Amino acid sequence: MSDRRIGVYICHCGGNISDYVDVDRVRKAVEGEGGVAVAKTAMFACSDATQQEMASDIQEQHLDGLVVASCSPKLHLHTFRDVARRAGLNPFQYTQVNVREQCSWAHTDDREGATDKAIRLVRGAIARTALTEPLEPIIIETVPRVLVVGAGISGLRAAIGLADLGISVYLVEKSPLAGGWIGKLGKMYPHGKDGKSLIAQLINELKKRENITLYTNAEIAEKSGSIGNFDVNLRVRGQEDTTISVNVGSIIVATGFDAYQPEEEEFGFGLDGVLTLPQFKELLDSSAGRPVFNGREIKNVAYIYCVGSRQQPEVENANRYCSRYCCNAAVHASIIALEKNPGMHQYHLYRDMRTYGKFELMYSQAREMGSYFLKFADDGPPVVERGYDGKLQVSLKDLLTFGEEIEIKADVVVLVTGMVPRKSPELVDVLKLPLGRDRFFNEIHPKLRPVETMVDGVYICGSCQGPKNSIESVASALSAVTQSASILKKGYVDLEPLIASVHQDLCNGCGECVATCPYAAIEMEQQQGRSVAAINRALCKGCGGCVPLCPANAIDLKGYTDAQVRSMIDALLKETCQNE
Amino acid sequence: MTATNNESKDYAPKILAFSTNNISDPGIDLAGSSHMHYPTSAMVFSMPCTSGIKPEWILYAMEKGFDGVFIASDGEECAYLPDCAERSAKIAEEAQELLREKGYEPKRLRMSAICSVCAEPFTNQIKDFYNMLKNLGPARKG
Known part of the structure; x- marks a missing residue:
């Protein structure tokens, strides 16, 4: 039997737990568990009063372990670790049991079942806590x-x-x-x-x-x-x-980022006059007067949006994301173009306009200045070809006019390319x-x-x-x-000490773990003439990925050791009074 | 007398579910926060990453009285290990081999990626797994 002195606190959470779980029965079921010195219920475990009571119990009852059965550890793990720390108990000898999100709230239809489960979960946590050891945070000095x-x-x-x-x-x-x-x-x-x-x-x-x-x-x-x-x-x-x-x-x-580079023939890319957005921006920025391409004034521009972004899943290595800047950048480019040549006709072929936030004003401005906006379907992209007259020709079905087939003659087609990593x-x-x-x-x-x-x-x-x-x-x-x-x-x-540790007496020096760690946190070192694995405490992330890969079972993850997991499994399975 | 599939009406298969602190556990929390129900005999143990599960633990759980083990893995979202999905799959395969050797049906181990908002997928998976285990009968026969 455990000679530990563990304090167990079961929270009502107002009623969020106790409405669906008989917390008194949980307390009675666990108070006699080996290693339990104190077992109490609390209306709100996180309240100042209860925190104070826990701290006094830790000191007066000389507790060496703490279990709080309350909400998800995402909410109060650090709250109760701090209670332990303040009372002089090592914070890593604290275990939180989630009997709210993962018990009372998930089983509002079954009080008996939920109570039975809560008893098992608390016992599991007691078993884990009984095998905790004091751990010190890893303190690393920093250079400025x-x-x-x-x-x-x-x-x-x-x-x-x-x-x-x-x-x-x-x-x-x-x-x-x-x-x-x-x-x-x-x-x-x-x-x-x-x-x-x-x-x-x-x-x-x-x-x-x-x-x-x-x-x-x-x-x-x-x-x-x-x-x-x-x-x-x-x-x-x-x-x-x-x-x-x-x-x-x-x-x-x-x-x-890098600008998306279209594939050959993607929306006519490769044809003379089909430019990417960065190329067109450069052309605009370098034009003092009316923008010119190949020595001829640009009179008609067609922009095709979402090139290289929001690609359909069938595309190989598809960029599924929206590049979020390009709608704004293209609309802005069209305003600049129109400022340089007010006679220019501009057609924006888009899937969805995403000129979010303040950029919406710019979109309105572009429409007021005379840009045309046409919408194509995700599965009906526009086609860019060289027409018989030698001009670029863009055809699409415009969803805004109920699928009307539209052909646009353009001097320049701008592919509104997105960002790629x-x-x-x-x-x-x-x-x-x-x-x-x-x-x-x-x-x-x-x-x-x-x-x-x-x-x-x-x-x-x-x-x-x-x-x-x-x-x-x-x-x-x-x-x-x-x-x-x-x-x-x-x-x-200070870094969390819940990291891997090597039982060097068990390590056979095979070095398999070294290659499995992507953070290069495992190194071989010499110990008493033997080569054994050692964990770099500052580099280890505590994922535990090396644990099952050690053929000698020589690695444990602190807080999740082999002994803790097995003992917890035993405790979860111990029959509750209800079933006996 | 050995247990048959339909014998015990009140046989409630016990499920040990491994989850991960940052990805699947929040998904399972969300199921509870949304008051979505699943069998009370499913108990969750959260770890940093499913790549850290020892196949032997799964066998141990079965030998001690769990009827099924569910791994709520990170899928592709694991922030620790880029090859987490492959590692977890390998652990599951090894565990199934161990189960087979000891006379347990390998399908008593199930793994599915559960994301941090996967409340419904989780409850559906657990309910489905529970029903499958119920038909299969207890892991420890006789």
Whole structure:
């Protein structure tokens, strides 16, 4: 029998639990369990009064384990860990049992069954808790420097933001010039200011700050270390390649996007006069007067939207996502075109217009200025051909006029191309960055942790994460600045100690686990003349993926050990009084 | 006397469901928050990632009295391991092999991807699995 002293608290949650589960019966059923020293019910376990009572019990009854049966751990895991910590009990000897979302609320139709299940779940948690050991958070000191990868608008703005917080920045740009996509753009919405001048302004600010170092023609070659203290080697191209080593506390990736490159013959791509949106933008920005193509004034333009975005699932490696910037960019381009040549006829062939938020005004403006909007079906894309007269001819069925067949003669057809992830296998490989299904870099949680990645200390921002316009990119860049600063200004980070651990006496040194860890968190080391596996505590993510792959059963995940799982299974199955 | 498929009317198959802290467990929570019902004999144990389940645990659960094991996997959404789906599939295959060796029907283990809003798919899967196990009879015969 367990010689532990565990406190068990079963919450009514007002009635959210006790209306459907007989909490007193649960308490009676578990109070005699081995290792249970205190078993109580509470109207609201999370209330200040009950937290206080738990803390007193922990101290007065010398509890060495805590179980709270209440709501989902997503809500109060940290609340009760903190109660334990405040009372001097190791927070990792606390277990939360979800008897609300996963019991009372799911079984509002079966009080007997729900009560029986709650008893089993609480017993399971007691069994797990009886086998907990005190764990200390892993404390890592941080160095107050950041590496920013990519000097587009996001990277530049992030670098300035960090510098102003007193954090030194190494800014690395792969191409010969900082500025990215925005650095090539002319007039932008809504202020009519040139992209070029926005970038010039940022670079001017950059130059004023001594704690920013910009490397162009440079990229990341190697990385070692972990959150708070990374050693990174940069490769700088020149007459001869040079390697620069930097030591940073965090890394912000702002590598941006690539423009979708249409396939040959996709909407006539390859025919003279069929341009992508970036090509057409460049043509407009470089025209002083009326825009001209092949020496002839452009009188008729047809825009085809959603090229390379929102592709049908049948397309190989389909880009299913909406690139979100292109409707706005194309509508804006048409306004600029009309300003340069008020006589121009423009036809917008779209699937759905997504000029969201303030961009709606721009859409209205384009319509008022005389642009025509025609809608085609998802499965009825327009066809672009070279007509007999040598002109480009676009035909479609227009849904707005109930499927009328329309033919448009155009001097230029603009394919409104979306954003695709930049192919950067080296970067993915060096930083171990996870990719999403859309092949953009993936955050941990889109709403709650939008710029953090699974690699601690590595943040993402801007359009390397997914389609964003420059406004959204800069907002996310500044959020990556905040996240970086929050760990670097404090001087240390503490990491959850629920990570893998190797029973080195059982390890046979086969090394199979080393290859299975994508975070390179397992290394072989020499122990008493034997080669055995060891976990790098700062790199291990605590996924447990190595656990079942060890042929010697020598790896356990803390909090989810082999002994805990088996003991919990036994406890879940122990018959409740009801069934006896 | 050995149990037959239809013998015990009050035989409620016990199901151990493995879920994951960040993806499938929120989906299962959502089923509860929406007051969607499923059998009370299904009990959930949440872990960081289904790639960390030992096949031996599944056999152990069956030997000790569970009638079925359900893995609510992350599918393609796992934030830890890009090959999580393949790893979990391999674990399920190995577990089924262990079950077969010990005389348990491999279909007593079922795996399905459950996302963080997959409340209805989860309850449907569990109900369906429960009915299948009910027809199959208890895992421990005799």
